[in-house]
Amino acid sequence: LNMLLASSTALRGLARAPLPRRAPVRFLNLHEYRSQSLMKTFGIAVPLGDAASEVPAARAAADAIVAAGADPVVKAQVLAGGRGLGSFANGFRSGVHMCYSAEDAAAVAGKMLGQTLITKQTGAVGKPCNEVFITEKVYARREMYFAILYDRETSGPVIVASSRGGTSIEDIAEQDPSAIKKIPLNIFEGMTDEIALETAKALGFTAQKSIEECADQVKRLYKMFSDKDCTLLEVNPLVETPAGHVVSVDAKLNFDDNAEFRQADVFSQRDVSQEDPREVAAAKFDLNYIGLDGNIGCLVNGAGLAMATMDIIKLHGGNPANFLDVGGSATETQVTEAFKILDTDPKVEAILVNIFGGIMRCDVIARGIVSAAKEVGLRVPLVVRLQGNKVDEARKIIAESGLSIAAVDDLDMAAKKAVGLAEVVRVASENGVNVKIEY
Numbered sequence: 023l024n025m026l027l028a029s030s031t032a033l034r035g036l037a038r039a040p041l042p043r044r045a046p047v048r049f050l051n052l053h054e055y056r057s058q059s060l061m062k063t064f065g066i067a068v069p070l071g072d073a074a075s076e077v078p079a080a081r082a083a084a085d086a087i088v089a090a091g092a093d094p095v096v097k098a099q100v101l102a103g104g105r106g107l108g109s110f111a112n113g114f115r116s117g118v119h120m121c122y123s124a125e126d127a128a129a130v131a132g133k134m135l136g137q138t139l140i141t142k143q144t145g146a147v148g149k150p151c152n153e154v155f156i157t158e159k160v161y162a163r164r165e166m167y168f169a170i171l172y173d174r175e176t177s178g179p180v181i182v183a184s185s186r187g188g189t190s191i192e193d194i195a196e197q198d199p200s201a202i203k204k205i206p207l208n209i210f211e212g213m214t215d216e217i218a219l220e221t222a223k224a225l226g227f228t229a230q231k232s233i234e235e236c237a238d239q240v241k242r243l244y245k246m247f248s249d250k251d252c253t254l255l256e257v258n259p260l261v262e263t264p265a266g267h268v269v270s271v272d273a274k275l276n277f278d279d280n281a282e283f284r285q286a287d288v289f290s291q292r293d294v295s296q297e298d299p300r301e302v303a304a305a306k307f308d309l310n311y312i313g314l315d316g317n318i319g320c321l322v323n324g325a326g327l328a329m330a331t332m333d334i335i336k337l338h339g340g341n342p343a344n345f346l347d348v349g350g351s352a353t354e355t356q357v358t359e360a361f362k363i364l365d366t367d368p369k370v371e372a373i374l375v376n377i378f379g380g381i382m383r384c385d386v387i388a389r390g391i392v393s394a395a396k397e398v399g400l401r402v403p404l405v406v407r408l409q410g411n412k413v414d415e416a417r418k419i420i421a422e423s424g425l426s427i428a429a430v431d432d433l434d435m436a437a438k439k440a441v442g443l444a445e446v447v448r449v450a451s452e453n454g455v456n457v458k459i460e461y
Contacts, residue, residue, distance in 0.1 A: 049253045049276035053099045055155040056291050057275045064246040066239060067269045071157030073099065080131035083156035084124035092158035094127040095120050099153040100139045101296040108141035110134065111148060117141070120159060127156060149296055160271050165259035166225045167191055167202075168240075168270075170247045178209035179247065181217070181240075185226030188259040213244040229266065236268045243270070250288060251281030300344070300363050307359045309348060316341025317444050319364035319373040319402075321357075323348050323382040331376045334433060340441035343370045350381035357390025358397070365394070365401050371451075372403045372444035374436060379410030388416035392423040400426060403443035407436035 052060070055073040062068060070087055074080035084094040098105055098117035105117035114133040121127040131154045140148035165188035173180035184202045186194050194201055203224040205217060215237070222236035247255045254276040261269045282289045294302045304311030310325070318340045322328040325347050332342040344367075348360055364373050377387045391406065405428045408416050420427050428443075430436040450457040 050279060050282075050289055050292055051101050051296075052275050052277075052288070052291055053101065053153065053155070053293060054097060054272065054274075055099060055153070055157075057273045058157075058270075060250070060275070060288070061243075061246060061270060061273060064242045064249075066242050066246065067267065068273075069158045069160050069269060069271060071155055073153050073155050074131060075135065075153045077128055077132045077135065080135075080154055080156055081124055081128035084121070084127035087127075087156065087158045088124050090158065093120065093122055094124065095157050095159050096127050096130045096134065097155040097157065098134045098139050098151045099155055100141070100144070100149045100151050101293065102139070102141045102143040102149055104141035104143055105139065108139050108144075110151070111138040111140065117151070131156070152293075152295060160261055160269055161264060162188075162259065162261040162271075163264050163266075164226065164262040166262070167194070167258050168221075168225065168243070168260045169254065169256040169258075170244060170252070171254045171256075173204075173206060176206040179207045179244075181205040181207065181221055183221050183224040185224070191258065207244075212248060213241050218244075225260065227262070232262065232266050232268070235266070239268045239270070250275075251278045251285055252276060253278050300367060303363055304346070304360070307356050309346065309352075309356060309360050309363075311360070311363065312345040313367075314342055314344050315369070316343040317369055317371040317448065318440050319343045319346075319367060319370040321346050321348065321360055321364060321373065321375045321377075321387075323350060323352070323377050323379075323387075327376060327378055331374065331433070331437070334437040335374065335441060338437050338441045340437070340444060343367060348382070348387075352382060352386065352390075354386055354390045354393065357387055358394040361391055361394035362398055365398055370402055371447040372405065372440045374440040375404070375406040375408075376433060376436065377406075377408050377410070379408065379412055379416075381411075383412040384408045384410060384416035385412040385419060388419040391427070392419060392425065395423070395425050395427075402447060403440070404428065405430060405436050405440040405443065407431065407433055 058068040070090055072083040074083050087094045096119045100117060108117050109115045117139045119130045121130060134151050134154050137151050138148040139151050167184040167187035169182040170179055182204055184194055186201050205221055207217060218237035218240045221240045222233045225236060227233045227236050243255060252275055256274040257270045259271050261271045263269060277285060277288055298313045300313045301311055318335050320331050320342050322331050328345055328347045335342050346360055348357060364370055375391060377384055407430050420429055428439055430439060447457055
């Protein structure tokens with residue numbers, strides 16, 4: 023459960039223990055309009071709406087909504103939470119605007135498209151808004167919260183339901199934990215009529231007709247969760263309209279990357295413009311890379327050793343710039359590409375390579391490092407610590423390369439050296455001095 027909660031900020035508050043800032047697990051995240059389009063194919067009730075990447079298309083979508091007798095809402099399509107409270111780099115405030123005419127909607131879209139939206143989740147850099155979603159305003163009698171995700175404790179899916187929605191689930195959990203109900207499902211039996219009805223009642227429905235309609239929607243939501251290999255399906259808010267109908271107004275869907283081979287139609291909708299370009303580049307070469315905010319690049323084999331390396335860097339006063347696990351069967355090409363990603367990161371001021379050779383041979387790592395260094399040049403100091411399989415051959419490759427590489431056998435000393443060299447580079451850079459490292 024914690025692994026999935028880490029990928030959903032809306033559910034993070036339910037975790038029993040503190041979660042790491044970022045976890046080395048990636049799940050495909052679709053834009054809101056794409057999620058709603060997918061939901062329609064399962065018969066899930068969603069608002070009328072269409073996406074637009076240009077102002078004329080936004081105007082046409084808004085005209086269609088007004089013609090249907092509804093008010094248009096313009097939503098910036100950025101893969102981050104807190105859009106409504108965010109602001110654009112051009113000074114325009116909020117990524118969600120309620121409008122009362124097609125003209126207003128088009129004008130708002132023009133202020134969003136091509137701009138960068140900054141929210142509490144994007145950091146100061148923000149994310150580009152290349153599309154907007156023009157959707158209808160759904161007037162609600164009640165707003166609820168509904169989600170399905172996987173729970174480690176029960177080894178299966180769990181429904182998280184609350185009769186209170188439309189706001190942060192963390193706030194609800196903090197203010198009134200009893201307002202949230204978790205309903206586990208047997209992964210082999212899946213959704214049953216009893217569980218669907220129990221969920222409808224947990225959401226606060228009392229009228230029999232509304233209970234039955236909600237139960238039907240819950241079944242459809244679970245079918246999509248199961249059929250499409252979702253890791254998270256979150257609807258907030260799930261709305262009861264004045265007429266008593268149930269509508270999924272805003273949804274977030276995550277998908278299991280391991281299911282890409284059988285969900286090609288879903289994964290073809292991935293928007294890489296919303297992702298860290300370093301992570302996109304790493305994925306092309308099947309590298310486990312997570313970008314962080316530090317200044318010391320790490321290239322390690324094995325997730326456990328990678329975490330330990332990051333910890334020891336932090337212990338000695340440095341900050342890791344990434345999590346990068348090349349795995350146990352990396353090729354020379356993968357190592358070369360991994361090194362390029364680290365060396366071209368402008369925030370990296372030193373690189374620490376820490377390899378314990380087992381299945382992953384040290385000489386393969388050494389050749390990859392030398393190949394990349396000769397191809398792109400050594401922009402920052404490089405500290406290499408190698409132990410294990412083929413380590414003597416690796417040391418020979420590095421020694422004969424003619425490159426300025428600091429080879430250290432002890433991990434503690436290697437981390438200290440990397441932190442010290444990074445500090446030298448930082449101070450020199452702040453004073454306009456170019457540093458050339460020689461060993």
